[in-house]
Amino acid sequence: APEHGAEPAGVLACAGFASLDESLPLVVYDPAIAEWQYRQQMLMLDVEQALRSGEMWLEYQPKINIRDGRIGSLEALIRWQHPEFGRISPSQWIPLAEEVGIIHTVTLWVLDRACRDSHQLREQYGRDITVAVNISAKDLAHSLFHEEAGAIVRRHKLEPANVSLEITETAMMTDPDTARSTIRTLSAMGFRIALDDFGSGHSSLGALAQFELDELKIDRSFLEGVLDYPSRQKILRAALELGTALDLDVVVEGVEDETIALWLHQFPGLHGQGYYWGRPFSLEHRNR
Structure with missing residues:
Protein backbone atom coordinates (compact mmCIF):
# COMPACT_ATOMS: atom_id res chain seq x y z
CA ALA A 1 0.00 0.00 0.00
CA PRO A 2 1.24 3.57 -0.68
CA GLU A 3 1.22 4.42 3.02
CA HIS A 4 3.76 1.64 3.54
CA GLY A 5 6.28 3.26 1.22
CA ALA A 6 6.46 4.87 -2.20
CA GLU A 7 9.76 3.24 -3.12
CA PRO A 8 10.57 -0.49 -3.28
CA ALA A 9 13.14 -0.17 -0.49
CA GLY A 10 10.55 1.37 1.81
CA VAL A 11 7.99 -1.32 1.07
CA LEU A 12 10.57 -4.05 1.71
CA ALA A 13 11.56 -2.43 5.00
CA CYS A 14 7.94 -2.36 6.14
CA ALA A 15 7.50 -5.99 5.12
CA GLY A 16 10.62 -6.86 7.07
CA PHE A 17 9.28 -5.25 10.23
CA ALA A 18 5.93 -7.04 9.83
CA SER A 19 7.62 -10.41 9.29
CA LEU A 20 9.32 -10.15 12.69
CA ASP A 21 6.01 -11.14 14.28
CA GLU A 22 6.02 -14.92 13.81
CA SER A 23 2.95 -15.54 15.96
CA LEU A 24 0.49 -14.99 13.08
CA PRO A 25 0.35 -16.43 9.54
CA LEU A 26 -0.50 -13.01 8.07
CA VAL A 27 0.64 -9.69 9.53
CA VAL A 28 -0.26 -6.23 8.25
CA TYR A 29 2.45 -3.61 8.67
CA ASP A 30 1.69 -1.25 11.56
CA PRO A 31 3.83 1.90 12.02
CA ALA A 32 3.40 1.64 15.79
CA ILE A 33 4.83 -1.88 15.76
CA ALA A 34 7.71 -0.75 13.57
CA GLU A 35 8.44 2.09 15.98
CA TRP A 36 8.42 -0.32 18.94
CA GLN A 37 10.72 -2.74 17.10
CA TYR A 38 13.09 0.08 16.19
CA ARG A 39 13.16 1.16 19.82
CA GLN A 40 13.90 -2.39 21.02
CA GLN A 41 16.71 -2.81 18.51
CA MET A 42 18.28 0.51 19.48
CA LEU A 43 18.09 -0.34 23.19
CA MET A 44 19.86 -3.65 22.57
CA LEU A 45 22.63 -1.85 20.71
CA ASP A 46 22.95 0.99 23.22
CA VAL A 47 23.26 -0.82 26.57
CA GLU A 48 27.04 -1.18 26.70
CA GLN A 49 27.58 2.37 25.45
CA ALA A 50 25.16 3.63 28.11
CA LEU A 51 27.24 2.01 30.85
CA ARG A 52 30.34 3.84 29.61
CA SER A 53 28.77 7.20 28.82
CA GLY A 54 27.10 7.97 32.13
CA GLU A 55 23.53 7.44 30.92
CA MET A 56 23.11 4.80 33.65
CA TRP A 57 23.34 5.31 37.39
CA LEU A 58 22.24 3.67 40.62
CA GLU A 59 19.46 4.51 43.01
CA TYR A 60 19.09 2.88 46.41
CA GLN A 61 15.93 1.61 48.08
CA PRO A 62 16.23 0.99 51.82
CA LYS A 63 15.11 -2.09 53.70
CA ILE A 64 13.67 -0.75 56.94
CA ASN A 65 13.28 -2.39 60.34
CA ILE A 66 9.52 -2.01 60.63
CA ARG A 67 9.51 -1.55 64.41
CA ASP A 68 12.34 0.92 64.96
CA GLY A 69 12.59 2.51 61.50
CA ARG A 70 16.31 1.89 61.10
CA ILE A 71 17.83 1.05 57.73
CA GLY A 72 19.37 -2.40 57.60
CA SER A 73 20.30 -2.63 53.94
CA LEU A 74 20.08 -0.70 50.67
CA GLU A 75 19.17 -2.35 47.38
CA ALA A 76 20.96 -1.00 44.29
CA LEU A 77 18.58 -0.32 41.40
CA ILE A 78 19.94 0.58 37.97
CA ARG A 79 18.45 3.53 36.08
CA TRP A 80 18.83 4.58 32.44
CA GLN A 81 18.19 7.98 30.88
CA HIS A 82 18.37 7.31 27.13
CA PRO A 83 19.25 10.36 24.96
CA GLU A 84 16.49 9.55 22.45
CA PHE A 85 13.85 7.64 24.41
CA GLY A 86 14.15 9.26 27.83
CA ARG A 87 13.89 7.31 31.06
CA ILE A 88 13.77 3.58 30.33
CA SER A 89 12.23 1.21 32.86
CA PRO A 90 14.47 -1.77 33.73
CA SER A 91 11.60 -4.08 32.80
CA GLN A 92 11.89 -2.79 29.22
CA TRP A 93 15.60 -3.37 28.71
CA ILE A 94 16.88 -5.93 31.24
CA PRO A 95 15.25 -8.81 29.29
CA LEU A 96 16.94 -7.47 26.15
CA ALA A 97 20.31 -7.43 27.91
CA GLU A 98 19.71 -11.05 28.91
CA GLU A 99 18.70 -11.95 25.36
CA VAL A 100 21.83 -10.51 23.72
CA GLY A 101 24.14 -11.84 26.43
CA ILE A 102 25.37 -8.65 28.09
CA ILE A 103 23.45 -8.90 31.35
CA HIS A 104 26.59 -10.22 33.04
CA THR A 105 28.43 -7.02 32.09
CA VAL A 106 25.55 -5.02 33.56
CA THR A 107 25.63 -7.03 36.81
CA LEU A 108 29.36 -6.50 37.28
CA TRP A 109 28.93 -2.77 36.61
CA VAL A 110 26.18 -2.52 39.24
CA LEU A 111 28.19 -4.53 41.76
CA ASP A 112 31.25 -2.33 41.21
CA ARG A 113 29.28 0.92 41.61
CA ALA A 114 27.39 -0.36 44.65
CA CYS A 115 30.64 -1.36 46.35
CA ARG A 116 32.12 2.02 45.50
CA ASP A 117 29.09 3.78 47.01
CA SER A 118 29.05 1.48 50.03
CA HIS A 119 31.61 3.53 51.95
CA GLN A 120 29.52 6.71 51.69
CA LEU A 121 26.33 4.83 52.50
CA ARG A 122 27.88 3.29 55.60
CA GLU A 123 29.08 6.70 56.77
CA GLN A 124 25.54 8.06 56.43
CA TYR A 125 23.50 5.12 57.71
CA GLY A 126 25.83 3.06 59.90
CA ARG A 127 28.72 0.66 59.58
CA ASP A 128 26.44 -2.37 59.62
CA ILE A 129 24.70 -1.35 56.39
CA THR A 130 24.88 -3.84 53.53
CA VAL A 131 24.31 -3.13 49.85
CA ALA A 132 22.17 -5.52 47.81
CA VAL A 133 22.65 -6.30 44.12
CA ASN A 134 20.34 -8.29 41.86
CA ILE A 135 21.83 -11.36 40.18
CA SER A 136 20.52 -13.07 37.03
CA ALA A 137 20.44 -16.70 35.92
CA LYS A 138 23.21 -15.86 33.43
CA ASP A 139 25.41 -14.68 36.31
CA LEU A 140 24.84 -17.90 38.23
CA ALA A 141 25.80 -19.88 35.13
CA HIS A 142 29.01 -17.90 34.59
CA SER A 143 31.92 -20.05 35.74
CA LEU A 144 34.03 -17.08 36.88
CA PHE A 145 31.31 -15.03 38.55
CA HIS A 146 32.41 -15.83 42.09
CA GLU A 147 35.98 -14.79 41.27
CA GLU A 148 34.83 -11.57 39.59
CA ALA A 149 32.55 -10.69 42.50
CA GLY A 150 35.30 -11.38 45.02
CA ALA A 151 37.77 -9.23 43.08
CA ILE A 152 35.34 -6.29 42.97
CA VAL A 153 34.70 -6.46 46.71
CA ARG A 154 38.42 -6.60 47.48
CA ARG A 155 39.16 -3.71 45.15
CA SER A 181 27.02 -24.82 43.16
CA THR A 182 27.55 -21.10 42.48
CA ILE A 183 25.46 -20.03 45.46
CA ARG A 184 27.28 -22.46 47.73
CA THR A 185 30.62 -20.98 46.63
CA LEU A 186 29.44 -17.38 47.06
CA SER A 187 28.01 -18.19 50.48
CA ALA A 188 31.28 -19.83 51.56
CA MET A 189 33.11 -16.66 50.50
CA GLY A 190 30.90 -14.70 52.90
CA PHE A 191 28.37 -13.08 50.55
CA ARG A 192 24.82 -12.85 51.86
CA ILE A 193 22.30 -14.65 49.66
CA ALA A 194 18.70 -13.43 49.40
CA LEU A 195 15.79 -15.20 47.73
CA ASP A 196 13.98 -12.38 45.93
CA ASP A 197 10.26 -12.16 45.09
CA PHE A 198 9.41 -15.25 47.16
CA GLY A 199 6.01 -16.58 46.19
CA SER A 200 5.95 -15.16 42.67
CA GLY A 201 7.21 -18.34 40.97
CA HIS A 202 6.19 -21.98 40.84
CA SER A 203 8.81 -23.54 43.09
CA SER A 204 9.19 -21.31 46.13
CA LEU A 205 9.40 -24.10 48.69
CA GLY A 206 11.79 -25.99 46.46
CA ALA A 207 14.12 -23.01 46.36
CA LEU A 208 14.02 -22.73 50.15
CA ALA A 209 14.94 -26.38 50.51
CA GLN A 210 17.72 -26.49 47.93
CA PHE A 211 19.75 -23.31 48.41
CA GLU A 212 21.84 -21.79 51.18
CA LEU A 213 20.06 -18.55 52.04
CA ASP A 214 20.38 -15.68 54.50
CA GLU A 215 17.36 -13.59 53.58
CA LEU A 216 13.82 -14.12 52.33
CA LYS A 217 12.09 -11.32 50.43
CA ILE A 218 8.32 -11.77 50.39
CA ASP A 219 6.80 -10.72 47.06
CA ARG A 220 4.50 -7.70 47.06
CA SER A 221 1.62 -9.83 45.78
CA PHE A 222 1.18 -11.20 49.33
CA LEU A 223 0.00 -7.73 50.41
CA GLU A 224 -2.89 -7.54 47.94
CA GLY A 225 -6.12 -7.51 49.93
CA VAL A 226 -4.34 -8.61 53.10
CA LEU A 227 -6.29 -6.17 55.29
CA ASP A 228 -9.64 -7.18 53.79
CA TYR A 229 -9.44 -10.96 53.67
CA PRO A 230 -8.52 -13.05 56.74
CA SER A 231 -7.44 -15.92 54.48
CA ARG A 232 -4.80 -13.71 52.87
CA GLN A 233 -3.59 -12.61 56.29
CA LYS A 234 -3.11 -16.27 57.20
CA ILE A 235 -1.12 -16.91 54.02
CA LEU A 236 1.17 -13.92 54.62
CA ARG A 237 1.56 -14.84 58.28
CA ALA A 238 2.53 -18.39 57.29
CA ALA A 239 5.16 -17.09 54.85
CA LEU A 240 6.64 -14.78 57.49
CA GLU A 241 6.70 -17.52 60.11
CA LEU A 242 8.29 -19.92 57.62
CA GLY A 243 11.16 -17.51 57.03
CA THR A 244 11.64 -17.00 60.74
CA ALA A 245 11.57 -20.76 61.41
CA LEU A 246 14.38 -21.17 58.86
CA ASP A 247 16.46 -18.49 60.67
CA LEU A 248 16.28 -16.17 57.68
CA ASP A 249 16.07 -12.39 57.75
CA VAL A 250 12.63 -11.61 56.33
CA VAL A 251 11.79 -8.57 54.18
CA VAL A 252 8.31 -7.68 52.91
CA GLU A 253 8.39 -5.96 49.53
CA GLY A 254 5.97 -3.36 48.22
CA VAL A 255 4.86 -1.69 51.48
CA GLU A 256 3.21 1.51 50.29
CA ASP A 257 0.84 2.72 53.00
CA GLU A 258 0.73 3.20 56.76
CA THR A 259 -2.07 0.71 57.43
CA ILE A 260 -0.01 -2.15 56.00
CA ALA A 261 3.10 -1.00 57.87
CA LEU A 262 1.19 -0.85 61.16
CA TRP A 263 -0.27 -4.32 60.61
CA LEU A 264 3.24 -5.67 60.03
CA HIS A 265 4.41 -4.19 63.36
CA GLN A 266 3.18 -7.32 65.12
CA PHE A 267 6.05 -9.37 63.68
CA PRO A 268 9.34 -8.82 65.56
CA GLY A 269 12.53 -8.43 63.56
CA LEU A 270 10.69 -7.93 60.29
CA HIS A 271 12.00 -5.56 57.61
CA GLY A 272 9.99 -3.81 54.94
CA GLN A 273 10.75 -2.18 51.62
CA GLY A 274 8.54 0.17 49.66
CA TYR A 275 7.36 3.68 48.90
CA TYR A 276 5.83 4.09 52.37
CA TRP A 277 9.35 4.92 53.59
CA GLY A 278 10.26 6.92 50.50
CA ARG A 279 11.30 6.41 46.92
CA PRO A 280 14.74 5.18 45.87
CA PHE A 281 17.43 7.87 46.04
CA SER A 282 20.66 8.55 44.19
CA LEU A 283 23.94 9.56 45.79
CA GLU A 284 24.71 11.49 42.63
CA HIS A 285 21.73 13.83 43.24
CA ARG A 286 21.04 14.09 39.54
CA ASN A 287 18.11 16.09 38.34
CA ARG A 288 16.78 13.66 35.77
Whole structure:
Protein backbone atom coordinates (compact mmCIF):
# COMPACT_ATOMS: atom_id res chain seq x y z
CA ALA A 1 0.00 0.00 0.00
CA PRO A 2 1.24 3.57 -0.68
CA GLU A 3 1.22 4.42 3.02
CA HIS A 4 3.76 1.64 3.54
CA GLY A 5 6.28 3.26 1.22
CA ALA A 6 6.46 4.87 -2.20
CA GLU A 7 9.76 3.24 -3.12
CA PRO A 8 10.57 -0.49 -3.28
CA ALA A 9 13.14 -0.17 -0.49
CA GLY A 10 10.55 1.37 1.81
CA VAL A 11 7.99 -1.32 1.07
CA LEU A 12 10.57 -4.05 1.71
CA ALA A 13 11.56 -2.43 5.00
CA CYS A 14 7.94 -2.36 6.14
CA ALA A 15 7.50 -5.99 5.12
CA GLY A 16 10.62 -6.86 7.07
CA PHE A 17 9.28 -5.25 10.23
CA ALA A 18 5.93 -7.04 9.83
CA SER A 19 7.62 -10.41 9.29
CA LEU A 20 9.32 -10.15 12.69
CA ASP A 21 6.01 -11.14 14.28
CA GLU A 22 6.02 -14.92 13.81
CA SER A 23 2.95 -15.54 15.96
CA LEU A 24 0.49 -14.99 13.08
CA PRO A 25 0.35 -16.43 9.54
CA LEU A 26 -0.50 -13.01 8.07
CA VAL A 27 0.64 -9.69 9.53
CA VAL A 28 -0.26 -6.23 8.25
CA TYR A 29 2.45 -3.61 8.67
CA ASP A 30 1.69 -1.25 11.56
CA PRO A 31 3.83 1.90 12.02
CA ALA A 32 3.40 1.64 15.79
CA ILE A 33 4.83 -1.88 15.76
CA ALA A 34 7.71 -0.75 13.57
CA GLU A 35 8.44 2.09 15.98
CA TRP A 36 8.42 -0.32 18.94
CA GLN A 37 10.72 -2.74 17.10
CA TYR A 38 13.09 0.08 16.19
CA ARG A 39 13.16 1.16 19.82
CA GLN A 40 13.90 -2.39 21.02
CA GLN A 41 16.71 -2.81 18.51
CA MET A 42 18.28 0.51 19.48
CA LEU A 43 18.09 -0.34 23.19
CA MET A 44 19.86 -3.65 22.57
CA LEU A 45 22.63 -1.85 20.71
CA ASP A 46 22.95 0.99 23.22
CA VAL A 47 23.26 -0.82 26.57
CA GLU A 48 27.04 -1.18 26.70
CA GLN A 49 27.58 2.37 25.45
CA ALA A 50 25.16 3.63 28.11
CA LEU A 51 27.24 2.01 30.85
CA ARG A 52 30.34 3.84 29.61
CA SER A 53 28.77 7.20 28.82
CA GLY A 54 27.10 7.97 32.13
CA GLU A 55 23.53 7.44 30.92
CA MET A 56 23.11 4.80 33.65
CA TRP A 57 23.34 5.31 37.39
CA LEU A 58 22.24 3.67 40.62
CA GLU A 59 19.46 4.51 43.01
CA TYR A 60 19.09 2.88 46.41
CA GLN A 61 15.93 1.61 48.08
CA PRO A 62 16.23 0.99 51.82
CA LYS A 63 15.11 -2.09 53.70
CA ILE A 64 13.67 -0.75 56.94
CA ASN A 65 13.28 -2.39 60.34
CA ILE A 66 9.52 -2.01 60.63
CA ARG A 67 9.51 -1.55 64.41
CA ASP A 68 12.34 0.92 64.96
CA GLY A 69 12.59 2.51 61.50
CA ARG A 70 16.31 1.89 61.10
CA ILE A 71 17.83 1.05 57.73
CA GLY A 72 19.37 -2.40 57.60
CA SER A 73 20.30 -2.63 53.94
CA LEU A 74 20.08 -0.70 50.67
CA GLU A 75 19.17 -2.35 47.38
CA ALA A 76 20.96 -1.00 44.29
CA LEU A 77 18.58 -0.32 41.40
CA ILE A 78 19.94 0.58 37.97
CA ARG A 79 18.45 3.53 36.08
CA TRP A 80 18.83 4.58 32.44
CA GLN A 81 18.19 7.98 30.88
CA HIS A 82 18.37 7.31 27.13
CA PRO A 83 19.25 10.36 24.96
CA GLU A 84 16.49 9.55 22.45
CA PHE A 85 13.85 7.64 24.41
CA GLY A 86 14.15 9.26 27.83
CA ARG A 87 13.89 7.31 31.06
CA ILE A 88 13.77 3.58 30.33
CA SER A 89 12.23 1.21 32.86
CA PRO A 90 14.47 -1.77 33.73
CA SER A 91 11.60 -4.08 32.80
CA GLN A 92 11.89 -2.79 29.22
CA TRP A 93 15.60 -3.37 28.71
CA ILE A 94 16.88 -5.93 31.24
CA PRO A 95 15.25 -8.81 29.29
CA LEU A 96 16.94 -7.47 26.15
CA ALA A 97 20.31 -7.43 27.91
CA GLU A 98 19.71 -11.05 28.91
CA GLU A 99 18.70 -11.95 25.36
CA VAL A 100 21.83 -10.51 23.72
CA GLY A 101 24.14 -11.84 26.43
CA ILE A 102 25.37 -8.65 28.09
CA ILE A 103 23.45 -8.90 31.35
CA HIS A 104 26.59 -10.22 33.04
CA THR A 105 28.43 -7.02 32.09
CA VAL A 106 25.55 -5.02 33.56
CA THR A 107 25.63 -7.03 36.81
CA LEU A 108 29.36 -6.50 37.28
CA TRP A 109 28.93 -2.77 36.61
CA VAL A 110 26.18 -2.52 39.24
CA LEU A 111 28.19 -4.53 41.76
CA ASP A 112 31.25 -2.33 41.21
CA ARG A 113 29.28 0.92 41.61
CA ALA A 114 27.39 -0.36 44.65
CA CYS A 115 30.64 -1.36 46.35
CA ARG A 116 32.12 2.02 45.50
CA ASP A 117 29.09 3.78 47.01
CA SER A 118 29.05 1.48 50.03
CA HIS A 119 31.61 3.53 51.95
CA GLN A 120 29.52 6.71 51.69
CA LEU A 121 26.33 4.83 52.50
CA ARG A 122 27.88 3.29 55.60
CA GLU A 123 29.08 6.70 56.77
CA GLN A 124 25.54 8.06 56.43
CA TYR A 125 23.50 5.12 57.71
CA GLY A 126 25.83 3.06 59.90
CA ARG A 127 28.72 0.66 59.58
CA ASP A 128 26.44 -2.37 59.62
CA ILE A 129 24.70 -1.35 56.39
CA THR A 130 24.88 -3.84 53.53
CA VAL A 131 24.31 -3.13 49.85
CA ALA A 132 22.17 -5.52 47.81
CA VAL A 133 22.65 -6.30 44.12
CA ASN A 134 20.34 -8.29 41.86
CA ILE A 135 21.83 -11.36 40.18
CA SER A 136 20.52 -13.07 37.03
CA ALA A 137 20.44 -16.70 35.92
CA LYS A 138 23.21 -15.86 33.43
CA ASP A 139 25.41 -14.68 36.31
CA LEU A 140 24.84 -17.90 38.23
CA ALA A 141 25.80 -19.88 35.13
CA HIS A 142 29.01 -17.90 34.59
CA SER A 143 31.92 -20.05 35.74
CA LEU A 144 34.03 -17.08 36.88
CA PHE A 145 31.31 -15.03 38.55
CA HIS A 146 32.41 -15.83 42.09
CA GLU A 147 35.98 -14.79 41.27
CA GLU A 148 34.83 -11.57 39.59
CA ALA A 149 32.55 -10.69 42.50
CA GLY A 150 35.30 -11.38 45.02
CA ALA A 151 37.77 -9.23 43.08
CA ILE A 152 35.34 -6.29 42.97
CA VAL A 153 34.70 -6.46 46.71
CA ARG A 154 38.42 -6.60 47.48
CA ARG A 155 39.16 -3.71 45.15
CA HIS A 156 36.81 -1.53 47.17
CA LYS A 157 38.24 -2.77 50.47
CA LEU A 158 35.01 -4.41 51.60
CA GLU A 159 34.17 -7.81 52.99
CA PRO A 160 31.77 -10.12 51.10
CA ALA A 161 29.52 -9.95 54.18
CA ASN A 162 28.93 -6.27 53.31
CA VAL A 163 27.18 -7.35 50.10
CA SER A 164 23.87 -9.17 49.63
CA LEU A 165 23.18 -10.91 46.32
CA GLU A 166 19.46 -10.99 45.52
CA ILE A 167 18.36 -13.86 43.28
CA THR A 168 14.82 -14.63 42.15
CA GLU A 169 13.55 -18.17 42.44
CA THR A 170 13.13 -18.20 38.65
CA ALA A 171 16.85 -17.49 38.23
CA MET A 172 17.71 -20.16 40.78
CA MET A 173 15.57 -22.79 39.10
CA THR A 174 16.67 -22.10 35.51
CA ASP A 175 19.62 -24.46 36.05
CA PRO A 176 19.29 -25.64 39.67
CA ASP A 177 22.47 -27.70 39.82
CA THR A 178 24.70 -24.92 38.51
CA ALA A 179 22.90 -22.32 40.61
CA ARG A 180 23.28 -24.45 43.74
CA SER A 181 27.02 -24.82 43.16
CA THR A 182 27.55 -21.10 42.48
CA ILE A 183 25.46 -20.03 45.46
CA ARG A 184 27.28 -22.46 47.73
CA THR A 185 30.62 -20.98 46.63
CA LEU A 186 29.44 -17.38 47.06
CA SER A 187 28.01 -18.19 50.48
CA ALA A 188 31.28 -19.83 51.56
CA MET A 189 33.11 -16.66 50.50
CA GLY A 190 30.90 -14.70 52.90
CA PHE A 191 28.37 -13.08 50.55
CA ARG A 192 24.82 -12.85 51.86
CA ILE A 193 22.30 -14.65 49.66
CA ALA A 194 18.70 -13.43 49.40
CA LEU A 195 15.79 -15.20 47.73
CA ASP A 196 13.98 -12.38 45.93
CA ASP A 197 10.26 -12.16 45.09
CA PHE A 198 9.41 -15.25 47.16
CA GLY A 199 6.01 -16.58 46.19
CA SER A 200 5.95 -15.16 42.67
CA GLY A 201 7.21 -18.34 40.97
CA HIS A 202 6.19 -21.98 40.84
CA SER A 203 8.81 -23.54 43.09
CA SER A 204 9.19 -21.31 46.13
CA LEU A 205 9.40 -24.10 48.69
CA GLY A 206 11.79 -25.99 46.46
CA ALA A 207 14.12 -23.01 46.36
CA LEU A 208 14.02 -22.73 50.15
CA ALA A 209 14.94 -26.38 50.51
CA GLN A 210 17.72 -26.49 47.93
CA PHE A 211 19.75 -23.31 48.41
CA GLU A 212 21.84 -21.79 51.18
CA LEU A 213 20.06 -18.55 52.04
CA ASP A 214 20.38 -15.68 54.50
CA GLU A 215 17.36 -13.59 53.58
CA LEU A 216 13.82 -14.12 52.33
CA LYS A 217 12.09 -11.32 50.43
CA ILE A 218 8.32 -11.77 50.39
CA ASP A 219 6.80 -10.72 47.06
CA ARG A 220 4.50 -7.70 47.06
CA SER A 221 1.62 -9.83 45.78
CA PHE A 222 1.18 -11.20 49.33
CA LEU A 223 0.00 -7.73 50.41
CA GLU A 224 -2.89 -7.54 47.94
CA GLY A 225 -6.12 -7.51 49.93
CA VAL A 226 -4.34 -8.61 53.10
CA LEU A 227 -6.29 -6.17 55.29
CA ASP A 228 -9.64 -7.18 53.79
CA TYR A 229 -9.44 -10.96 53.67
CA PRO A 230 -8.52 -13.05 56.74
CA SER A 231 -7.44 -15.92 54.48
CA ARG A 232 -4.80 -13.71 52.87
CA GLN A 233 -3.59 -12.61 56.29
CA LYS A 234 -3.11 -16.27 57.20
CA ILE A 235 -1.12 -16.91 54.02
CA LEU A 236 1.17 -13.92 54.62
CA ARG A 237 1.56 -14.84 58.28
CA ALA A 238 2.53 -18.39 57.29
CA ALA A 239 5.16 -17.09 54.85
CA LEU A 240 6.64 -14.78 57.49
CA GLU A 241 6.70 -17.52 60.11
CA LEU A 242 8.29 -19.92 57.62
CA GLY A 243 11.16 -17.51 57.03
CA THR A 244 11.64 -17.00 60.74
CA ALA A 245 11.57 -20.76 61.41
CA LEU A 246 14.38 -21.17 58.86
CA ASP A 247 16.46 -18.49 60.67
CA LEU A 248 16.28 -16.17 57.68
CA ASP A 249 16.07 -12.39 57.75
CA VAL A 250 12.63 -11.61 56.33
CA VAL A 251 11.79 -8.57 54.18
CA VAL A 252 8.31 -7.68 52.91
CA GLU A 253 8.39 -5.96 49.53
CA GLY A 254 5.97 -3.36 48.22
CA VAL A 255 4.86 -1.69 51.48
CA GLU A 256 3.21 1.51 50.29
CA ASP A 257 0.84 2.72 53.00
CA GLU A 258 0.73 3.20 56.76
CA THR A 259 -2.07 0.71 57.43
CA ILE A 260 -0.01 -2.15 56.00
CA ALA A 261 3.10 -1.00 57.87
CA LEU A 262 1.19 -0.85 61.16
CA TRP A 263 -0.27 -4.32 60.61
CA LEU A 264 3.24 -5.67 60.03
CA HIS A 265 4.41 -4.19 63.36
CA GLN A 266 3.18 -7.32 65.12
CA PHE A 267 6.05 -9.37 63.68
CA PRO A 268 9.34 -8.82 65.56
CA GLY A 269 12.53 -8.43 63.56
CA LEU A 270 10.69 -7.93 60.29
CA HIS A 271 12.00 -5.56 57.61
CA GLY A 272 9.99 -3.81 54.94
CA GLN A 273 10.75 -2.18 51.62
CA GLY A 274 8.54 0.17 49.66
CA TYR A 275 7.36 3.68 48.90
CA TYR A 276 5.83 4.09 52.37
CA TRP A 277 9.35 4.92 53.59
CA GLY A 278 10.26 6.92 50.50
CA ARG A 279 11.30 6.41 46.92
CA PRO A 280 14.74 5.18 45.87
CA PHE A 281 17.43 7.87 46.04
CA SER A 282 20.66 8.55 44.19
CA LEU A 283 23.94 9.56 45.79
CA GLU A 284 24.71 11.49 42.63
CA HIS A 285 21.73 13.83 43.24
CA ARG A 286 21.04 14.09 39.54
CA ASN A 287 18.11 16.09 38.34
CA ARG A 288 16.78 13.66 35.77
